[in-house]
Amino acid sequence: MDEVARLEKRLLRATAKAIADFSLVEEGDRILVAVSGGKDSYTLLHLLARLRERAPIDFELVAVNLDQGQPGYPAHVVEGHLRATGVPYRMLVRDTYSVVRRLVPEGKTTCPVCSRLRRGVLYNAAAEMGCTKIALGHHRDDLVETLLLSALYSGSLKSMPPKLRSRDGRNVVIRPLCYAAEEDIAAFAAAMRFPVVPCDLCGSQPNLRRKRVKALLAELGREHPSVKANLLHALGHVVPSHLLDRELQRTVAEAAGRDPWLDARVDADEDADEDEACGPSDVVRLARIP
Secondary structure (H helix, E strand, O other), X not given: OOHHHHHHHHHHHHHHHHHHHHOOOOOOOEEEEEOOOOHHHHHHHHHHHHHHHHOOOOOEEEEEEEEOOOOOXXXXXXXXXXXHHOOOEEEEEOOOHHHHHHHOOOOOOOHHHHHHHHHHHHHHHHHHOOOOEEEOOOOHHHHHHHHHHHHHHHOOOOOOOOEEEOOOOOOEEEOOOOOOOHHHHHHHHHHHOOOOOOOHHHHOOOOOHHHHHHHHHHHHHXXXXXXXXXXXXXXXXXXXXXXXXXXXXXXXXOOOOOOXXXXXXXXXXXXXXXXXXXXXXXXXHHHHOO
């Protein structure tokens, strides 16, 4: 098996697991796959098409690309690729670019406004086309970066949900790549020679908080390669009773069991060979030290 086949198999396995774990795809679904022209959305479309070939249920895919009016955006490149896949597609044109430029002051991050406008267009398109789900290409790294961004800059513990119903109830957003690693997606997209189109609107902002968090994770990953995988694992293994949310405390049992600090043999934030966390007996010994 060559490297491309290995990457595809790994990504298919991750995508299939996410679909099974969160019931992302169901019998009779008509799924709008948002294809921006980036590596993630191209890979998402490819994987869903491959899974559809072997799935025990019947569902449809419709690829949708949105030209947001960015100067020089090569929509024809994306359309050429979509045509070659054989998946039904639709090209949309909405000038959200000028709206973003008008609303966002120079030097400020455009992503929140841009994504909100894009989401509105896709929501309306999905309803008009009779689509039951909207598939987005956010992957594992996006989820763990969002977790840290929320904690560090917004003071809340949350990330991107694998499945989300819109507030008006019209749309369901799914993220089938939520278990897939960005490095695998990037390697696969490069090997497949997908015609990746860069986003110049946000790519021109060098000081984005997300880029700083990505750099932090990369630095930590050089010291401990499992950092991203551990953060993803943490998203699926929450212990509500060990947090400080008072609303949660009213709905969960009183905290019990092992204490993450007192009962830890080794502090997870330190090198096991250097600093051992104090267990209960250690606390007693320390208390006796004059």
